[in-house]
Amino acid sequence: MPKTMYDKIWEGHVVEQRSDNVALLYIDRHLVHEVTSPQAFDGLRASGRTIRRPDSIIAVPDHNVPTKDRNKPNPDPMSTAQLAALEDNAREFGLDYIPMDDVRQGIVHVVGPEQGFTQPGVTLVCGDSHTSTHGAFGALAFGIGTSEVEHVLATQTLILKKAKNMRVTVTGELPLGCSAKDVALAIIGEIGTAGGTGHVIEYDGPVIAGLSMEGRMTLCNMSIEAGARAGLVAPDDKTFDYLRGRPYAPKTGQWEAAVSYWKSLRSDEGAKFDREVVINGSQIVPLVTWGTSPEDVAPVTGSIPLIASFKDRSKQEGVVKALEYMGLKEGTAITDIKVDRVFVGSCTNSRIEDLREAAAVIKGRKVAGHIIEAMIVPGSGLVKELAEQEGLDKVFTDAGFQWREPGCSMCLAMNPDKAGPGEHVASTSNRNFVSRQGPGARTHLVSPAMAAAAAIAGHFVDVRDF
Amino acid sequence: MEKFTEISSIATPFPRSNIDTDIIIPAKHLKSIKRTGFGQHAFESIRFDADGNRIKDNVFDGERYKGAKILIAGDNFGCGSSREHAPWAIADLGYRCIIAPSFADIFAGNCIKNGILTVELSQDAVDALVLAAEAGHVINVDLGDQTVTCGNARYEFDFNGEHKEMLMKGLDEIGQTLTAKTAIAGFEGKQKTQTPWLYRA
Ligand code: SF4
Numbered sequence: 001m002p003k004t005m006y007d008k009i010w011e012g013h014v015v016e017q018r019s020d021n022v023a024l025l026y027i028d029r030h031l032v033h034e035v036t037s038p039q040a041f042d043g044l045r046a047s048g049r050t051i052r053r054p055d056s057i058i059a060v061p062d063h064n065v066p067t068k069d070r071n072k073p074n075p076d077p078m079s080t081a082q083l084a085a086l087e088d089n090a091r092e093f094g095l096d097y098i099p100m101d102d103v104r105q106g107i108v109h110v111v112g113p114e115q116g117f118t119q120p121g122v123t124l125v126c127g128d129s130h131t132s133t134h135g136a137f138g139a140l141a142f143g144i145g146t147s148e149v150e151h152v153l154a155t156q157t158l159i160l161k162k163a164k165n166m167r168v169t170v171t172g173e174l175p176l177g178c179s180a181k182d183v184a185l186a187i188i189g190e191i192g193t194a195g196g197t198g199h200v201i202e203y204d205g206p207v208i209a210g211l212s213m214e215g216r217m218t219l220c221n222m223s224i225e226a227g228a229r230a231g232l233v234a235p236d237d238k239t240f241d242y243l244r245g246r247p248y249a250p251k252t253g254q255w256e257a258a259v260s261y262w263k264s265l266r267s268d269e270g271a272k273f274d275r276e277v278v279i280n281g282s283q284i285v286p287l288v289t290w291g292t293s294p295e296d297v298a299p300v301t302g303s304i305p306l307i308a309s310f311k312d313r314s315k316q317e318g319v320v321k322a323l324e325y326m327g328l329k330e331g332t333a334i335t336d337i338k339v340d341r342v343f344v345g346s347c348t349n350s351r352i353e354d355l356r357e358a359a360a361v362i363k364g365r366k367v368a369g370h371i372i373e374a375m376i377v378p379g380s381g382l383v384k385e386l387a388e389q390e391g392l393d394k395v396f397t398d399a400g401f402q403w404r405e406p407g408c409s410m411c412l413a414m415n416p417d418k419a420g421p422g423e424h425v426a427s428t429s430n431r432n433f434v435s436r437q438g439p440g441a442r443t444h445l446v447s448p449a450m451a452a453a454a455a456i457a458g459h460f461v462d463v464r465d466f
Numbered sequence: 467m468e469k470f471t472e473i474s475s476i477a478t479p480f481p482r483s484n485i486d487t488d489i490i491i492p493a494k495h496l497k498s499i500k501r502t503g504f505g506q507h508a509f510e511s512i513r514f515d516a517d518g519n520r521i522k523d524n525v526f527d528g529e530r531y532k533g534a535k536i537l538i539a540g541d542n543f544g545c546g547s548s549r550e551h552a553p554w555a556i557a558d559l560g561y562r563c564i565i566a567p568s569f570a571d572i573f574a575g576n577c578i579k580n581g582i583l584t585v586e587l588s589q590d591a592v593d594a595l596v597l598a599a600e601a602g603h604v605i606n607v608d609l610g611d612q613t614v615t616c617g618n619a620r621y622e623f624d625f626n627g628e629h630k631e632m633l634m635k636g637l638d639e640i641g642q643t644l645t646a647k648t649a650i651a652g653f654e655g656k657q658k659t660q661t662p663w664l665y666r667a
Contacts, residue, residue, distance in 0.1 A: 016646055025651050028664050038499035055666040078497035085499050131549040143572055145550035147579035155643045158624045194542040229571045240593045250663035258663055292486055412493040433488040
């Protein structure tokens with residue numbers, strides 16, 4: 001029987017079949033960061049257990065790290081304690097640990113691929129929902145909670161229920177000025193934030209094949225916003241070229257065998273998916289979210305939908321609440337929304353290609369006078385270094401952007417990087433939830449190019465006419 | 467882990483859909499390295515105004531639903547981040563069971579690990595239970611029978627057998643899995659010959 005890529009990876013990792021669709025599944029790779037791991041390490045100590053395979057783990061701080069003045073003492077004692085706990089635990093249990101002052105440090109989902117730790121066909125977990133990012137390589141990658149982190153540390157396995165297969169095919173050709181972020185938002189706008197619940201989404205079609213590895217990561221990253229725990233893209237030559245020579249990638253001698261295994265992962269012709277969605281990629285336009293859920297999207301050429309246009313009553317009530325929070329009115333043109341703050345960063349859009357995309361728009365221009373702060377936070381020290389070699393940092397700082405150290409930053413505002421109450425933020429992150437970027441902050445999710453254009457114009461603009 | 471077999475309790479109605487884990491416990495409170503103490507910040511934006519004053523008549527703090535062990539929630543409850551601090555915070559408020567039309571996958575998994583039962587019922591059933599909760603009726607949830615009863619109403623729910631046993635016996639999941647050590651080692655032996663690059667010396 002023809003199989004999907006998900007079926008193949010799943011079946012290849014079953015240690016014990018427990019019932020019809022529940023199995024003890026082997027986990028190959030584990031990424032650990034400071035926020036969701038301390039209680040797991042404590043649990044191990046309390047029960048006198050050890051880590052089964054320290055060689056399957058990389059630990060790196062990201063959520064909490066300051067993005068400036070790193071040479072000064074961290075003024076937040078709780079954050080300091082959490083960062084120290086990660087370092088102590090990594091040392092005690094003998095894990096590969098990337099400290100804050102290492103050029104490889106960055107957001108865990110940028111670091112994994114960059115180090116060649118993320119590979120096709122592996123099962124990869126992290127105590128973070130955006131672990132779905134790594135699916136861009138054809139890895140079965142998903143977020144887990146802290147108890148599961150402890151379970152994987154101790155046993156290298158998880159008891160899991162097999163998800164359903166869903167395929168999202170994006171046909172046609174992506175228009176100029178649109179990027180993977182717009183594809184992700186278009187899909188979520190179409191299927192909704194619960195559209196993928198209980199499924200693993202495989203992305204397919206010419207638009208996906210045409211995306212770079214960075215673009216595929218952006219897309220898979222937001223699978224969780226569509227409700228799916230994991231996203232997948234079939235590995236191809238782009239995947240192999242990206243991985244070749246990276247520190248954790250298979251070495252010469254093993255490389256050929258690895259590639260031939262990776263090539264076998266693709267979904268078979270005629271494989272059955274439980275759900276199929278087709279999106280016409282040629283019709284995608286740059287998108288902006290106007291509400292407090294990633295499904296609240298509108299084309300930059302359009303306006304905030306009318307409340308009456310939503311059929312079901314509870315959705316209407318939700319929209320009323322969201323607009324009240326956002327301080328916006330139905331029917332307002334998207335380009336009439338003023339922007340107070342700009343954030344380019346997060347595991348969705350902080351890779352080199354994202355920064356190039358933003359720099360291309362910014363070059364030779366200035367941030368609008370009323371913008372309180374416009375900030376670029378590279379995804380890792382290596383991204384930062386490369387961007388500086390290309391002179392992108394100059395483009396940003398000349399325009400009035402701040403050029404920061406790598407980390408999660410204003411994506412979740414756990415460190416001092418946050419927006420004030422009522423401020424509208426053009427953000428390249430992935431969640432526009434209530435108070436996500438600071439109490440009362442109003443987040444609009446956009447692509448890097450759209451965020452850059454909004455910083456210059458001071459309101460949302462169609463980057464295609466910019 | 468604390469066992470879950472059956473509870474009878476009044477319930478807190480909170481039927482808003484798409485309640486994300488940032489609402490359940492905001493990121494700024496995730497810096498603790500302990501598992502306890504998150505309840506004071508749970509549902510912060512629902513319970514406190516911008517100045518930190520308690521919002522009058524919020525369902526979590528009022529006398530009306532005091533002591534409730536059941537939370538009746540909306541569709542797609544617990545979406546967003548994987549933070550287990552969310553079920554820790556909910557448990558800290560005293561809840562042992564959440565009933566909703568649907569849950570986000572990671573959140574539901576995290577609940578089980580903390581002895582919290584997540585029950586999925588149809589939207590109609592949940593709507594009826596919200597009314598019952600508002601009227602102060604006692605709701606019974608029985609995991610053994612997989613039923614929710616309230617007055618004359620009785621609803622059955624699905625629950626994965628593996629997890630049911632874990633919850634009903636209050637088993638330590640890691641301890642259980644470690645009994646499969648030989649199978650795990652066997653898997654590794656096989657994998658090491660097939661994909662040796664996944665292993666470092
Ligand atoms: S950048 Fe944001 S979404 Fe990504 S891991 Fe960090 S906090 Fe999570």
